[in-house]
Amino acid sequence: MATLPSSAARSLDLRYQQWIRDIHLGIQNLFLHGLRSLLTMLGMIFGVAAVVAMLSIGAGARQRVMALIEQMGVHNLIVEARETTEWQAHDKIRKISPGLTFSDYRVILDDVDGIQASTPRKRFTPSKTIPKSQQDVPAVYGVRPEYLQIAGLHVASGRFFNQQEETEGAPLCVLGTAARWNMFGASDPTGQFVKLNEQWFRVIGVVGPQLSGESGASGVSSQDDNNVIYIPLNAAILRLEDSYSNVRDEIDGIYINLRDGADMSNSAHVVRAILNSSHHGASDFSVVVPAELLAEQQRTERLFNVVMVAIASISLFVGGIGIMNIMLASILERTREIGLRRAVGAKRGDILRQFVVEATTISFTGGTLGIVLGFVISRMIAWLAGWSTIVTVSSIAISFFVSISVGLVFGIYPAMKAARLDPVEAIRYE
Incomplete structure (x- = not known):
């Protein structure tokens, strides 16, 4: 009974040493054919870099928009008048609708439940x-x-x-x-x-x-x-006027803040119904619901992430084809080496592991360099274009995971082909 743990430990240690040796051989082979290895990794490097950079731009834009929507207040409703400064268009609308008025504001206060704060707005652009x-x-x-x-x-x-x-x-x-x-x-x-x-x-x-x-x-x-x-x-109404005062609505905005737990969608529906009734369907206003905008932005974010993962898969698929191609070429070059290893006792599993490790090493190195390049590109875009970019942990993890997976998937077939070589024929191969 006492020998079992010792035997298991020796077996585990032997496997560990085999993996270390194969990783060492894989790295050694990369440096031995440095230019070829670099060219093989280019597809992986640029694919991962492009994904990281695109996700960083998307994350920066999404964060800015979502912060802006949250700043508008997820418990707020905002009514905006759609004003025009053209007399003909104004006259046409006024035959149907009186525009946004204090009367609309008072009716909304009476009919919408859960209002804890509100204000009309009168906006001007001073001429001087x-x-x-x-x-x-x-x-x-x-x-x-x-x-x-x-x-x-x-x-x-x-x-x-x-x-x-x-x-x-x-x-x-x-x-x-x-x-x-x-x-x-x-x-x-x-x-x-x-x-x-x-x-x-x-x-x-x-x-x-x-x-x-x-x-x-x-x-x-x-x-x-x-x-x-x-x-x-009142100061805006009594003290200020501009050259377009005659074609302005009585008020041009209404801000409503609802209590926690209020039904935002239902409240927005009530506001729209009130204004559609008093404006006779003129559609000269819009009701902005930041909570709905936030939910829509979150749905868009999830769709964007799916699209980016698909783009990553396509980009890295191309890199994987390059890895498979170079591994198949490597097998032809090293056929005698494979035959000699088999002749001195190496099993098929040893050959399989050696080539899978080499393919994974290529994808690991390419993925790492791609992440670094993607981060640099992201910073350069932020500096040159003035855009907000954010390199997230998730974008790095996704890119890295997919790059390693590509190395494994596209390295298995060449590795299996190498493992199946007949030792005698491999030794005789010229």
């Missing part, structure tokens, strides 16, 4: 500002104080206006990060004044940076949310 904006003219949002909670804004300095100031239409404003830098540079704007069209407003605060909506994501506004000046809603 003092101080003059160094880049794009900031948009002006007339909102109620509840917008701070609904939009998840963080006041970086100063404060936001309160309910009394909104009711009075006080000439106060809060600057977005980009608007602050465009108009005041590095100096503190709190307590200073800005002129919007012909009205002066005192700056009482600055909000922290937000993700820009310039992602092109479906359903997401392209407005740069950092280049915004927030003023009380």
Whole structure:
């Protein structure tokens, strides 16, 4: 009984030594035919690098869009007016619909359950500002104080206006990060004044940076949310007007924040039904449901991952063909070596293991170099194009796993062919 563990240990140690020897022989053979091995690995290297780079671009874009959607608030509903500045189009719509109004807002508050915060919005683009904006003219949002909670804004300095100031239409404003830098540079704007069209407003605060909506994501506004000046809603209505005021809706947006557990889809359905009724089916509005956008983005992400895995399989399949081709050529070159090994006692399993290890070594090395190259390409794309790229652990794991699998699959047939060689005929092979 005492000899069994010792015998099993010796057998395990012998197998371990055989694997180490075969790995050593495989690496030695790679270096012996360095150029050929490198050319064989190129398909694997570029295939893995392309997959890692593409997945990093996709992951960066998805993370940005999903963060932007979450910033919009997964418990929010947003109604946007579809306004036009063309008189003919405006007149045609007005014969059917009154546009987005305070009456719509009040009906929504009465009929939608679970609302804990809400605000209409009146948006302007001033024709002139003092101080003059160094880049794009900031948009002006007339909102109620509840917008701070609904939009998840963080006041970086100063404060936001309160309910009394909104009711009075006080000439106060809060600057977005980009608007602050465009108009005041590095100096503190709190307590200073800005002129919007012909009205002066005192700056009482600055909000922290937000993700820009310039992602092109479906359903997401392209407005740069950092280049915004927030003023009380009544101040926007009473103090500001622009050259297109006569063709604007009474209000151009409604923000609604629902309690946890509220049925977002049902609430959105109710809002659409209310507006379709009051606007007589004019379709001059859109209802944005960030929770639905988030779910759609997650479905798109899963589909994207499936497509990327398919592309990886195709790319690495080509690399696998190269491995099989070079292993078959290697068998022809080493036929006498195989015959000699068989003649001195090597079993078919030993020959099989030797060639499988060599094929796997090629794919392992190619996969490793491909991951490094893919990471470099990802960083270069982020640096040169300014895109957000993220090399994820999953993309590395998928690429590496598939590359090793390709080496095993495409190395088995040549290995089996080598193992089946007749020792006598192999020795006599010229």
